[in-house]
Amino acid sequence: MNRTENQEDICTHYADEYDKYLGAIVPPIFQNTLFTHKTENHGYSYTRANNPTIEIAERKIAALEGGESAACFSSGVAAISAAILHWLAKDDHLICVSSVYPRTRALIHSYLDKFGITATFVPGHSIEEFEHAIQPNTKLIYLESPSSIIFAMQDLAAVAELAQTHGIVTMIDNTWATPLFQNPLHLGIDVAIHSATKYLGGHSDILGGVVVGRADAIKGIVERERGLLGAIMDPHQAWLLIRSLRTLPVRMKQHQENARKMAAFLETHAAVSQVFYPGLPSHPQYEIGRKQMSGFAGVMSFIVKASYEQLDKMLHGLMMYEMGASWGGFESLISGIAIDEPLSVYTGLPVGTPIIRVSVGLENIDSLIADLHQGLDRLLL
Numbered sequence: 001m002n003r004t005e006n007q008e009d010i011c012t013h014y015a016d017e018y019d020k021y022l023g024a025i026v027p028p029i030f031q032n033t034l035f036t037h038k039t040e041n042h043g044y045s046y047t048r049a050n051n052p053t054i055e056i057a058e059r060k061i062a063a064l065e066g067g068e069s070a071a072c073f074s075s076g077v078a079a080i081s082a083a084i085l086h087w088l089a090k091d092d093h094l095i096c097v098s099s100v101y102p103r104t105r106a107l108i109h110s111y112l113d114k115f116g117i118t119a120t121f122v123p124g125h126s127i128e129e130f131e132h133a134i135q136p137n138t139k140l141i142y143l144e145s146p147s148s149i150i151f152a153m154q155d156l157a158a159v160a161e162l163a164q165t166h167g168i169v170t171m172i173d174n175t176w177a178t179p180l181f182q183n184p185l186h187l188g189i190d191v192a193i194h195s196a197t198k199y200l201g202g203h204s205d206i207l208g209g210v211v212v213g214r215a216d217a218i219k220g221i222v223e224r225e226r227g228l229l230g231a232i233m234d235p236h237q238a239w240l241l242i243r244s245l246r247t248l249p250v251r252m253k254q255h256q257e258n259a260r261k262m263a264a265f266l267e268t269h270a271a272v273s274q275v276f277y278p279g280l281p282s283h284p285q286y287e288i289g290r291k292q293m294s295g296f297a298g299v300m301s302f303i304v305k306a307s308y309e310q311l312d313k314m315l316h317g318l319m320m321y322e323m324g325a326s327w328g329g330f331e332s333l334i335s336g337i338a339i340d341e342p343l344s345v346y347t348g349l350p351v352g353t354p355i356i357r358v359s360v361g362l363e364n365i366d367s368l369i370a371d372l373h374q375g376l377d378r379l380l381l
């Protein structure tokens with residue numbers, strides 16, 4: 001037996017190398033910028049390039065994703081930008097799912113154009129959409145599955161196969177599922193990206209991002225985009241990330257269990273007209289999710305039969321939930337929006353539809369449900 005055989009062991013022990021660090025059960029933080037070469041060269045020189053603490057986090061996450069190599073960044077956005085910039089050059093074209101994280105959309109839609117890079121956004125529900133969008137200069141297909149708002153999914157194996165026949169690189173934001181519930185590289189996708197700020201970090205105390213893929217590609221990103229733009233993860237962030245990874249399997253198990261109960265409750269409440277959660281058989285793409293994921297994380301959304309103003313007032317009155325924009329932490333978070341024009345285009349929901357997103361945390365699920373239950377009841381009065 002060795003400690004690379006399953007994901008729990010990778011999370012708890014893999015790459016810790018106790019003998020190298022005096023037997024310390026928790027490897028130390030190399031909180032230094034410089035490595036002196038005066039007497040011996042240990043292979044490190046400057047933390048902007050590499051650092052032993054950051055490398056432990058990278059080795060663990062690469063192993064979890066089943067990738068050859070990983071590179072850690074100062075945020076998820078930094079990881080996404082570096083990976084996209086690495087594979088594109090002047091006048092290239094990329095295809096991206098329209099439900100992508102808004103900052104990724106902004107980078108692709110209104111930043112890359114200054115290099116003459118063009119993009120086609122597709123809903124991503126069928127393989128034909130991708131096929132029709134391919135142009136002679138298409139170099140990249142960017143996926144996010146499941147994605148925010150309505151948790152749309154793409155058939156990863158089918159997109160990977162199509163892309164391979166055209167020599168196109170495929171990349172996915174795998175933040176929602178985590179490497180525990182979905183391993184896109186095993187399905188033929190070339191690159192998996194995570195915002196480590198969400199579940200991988202899990203404690204709402206670090207920002208971070210990771211890119212996982214083939215060793216030569218990651219080496220190129222480390223030397224070029226990470227080295228030149230300088231957005232490497234800080235060693236202290238990496239140390240906290242290693243700490244967080246140790247509990248990732250138990251946290252995800254609990255997020256999944258709590259979310260399953262929450263989704264089932266929401267489906268039965270009279271003030272809720274629709275629930276979007278990939279783990280519910282009522283999700284229109286449930287079968288795709290089951291085919292390519294081994295579990296379901298804790299973020300979902302639902303439409304309520306109320307005005308946005310009523311919804312907002314109700315959310316502010318909840319006792320068990322904090323309100324905020326992030327997700328994937330230990331704490332339950334809730335937020336409401338009214339669907340705007342761009343969101344309406346890709347969700348198919350009418351403009352103005354009030355929708356609530358909830359990140360189900362690790363609190364007692366009966367208390368979470370009871371609190372939301374009384375809030376939703378008030379919408380019916």
Ligand SMILES: Cc1ncc(COP(=O)(O)O)c(C=O)c1O
Pocket residue numbers: 075076077078101148173175176194195196197198207208209326
């Ligand atoms: C799906 C997804 N990807 C990437 C990001 C960006 O990550 P970060 O906030 O770590 O830059 C977010 C942030 O909310 C996200 O929701």
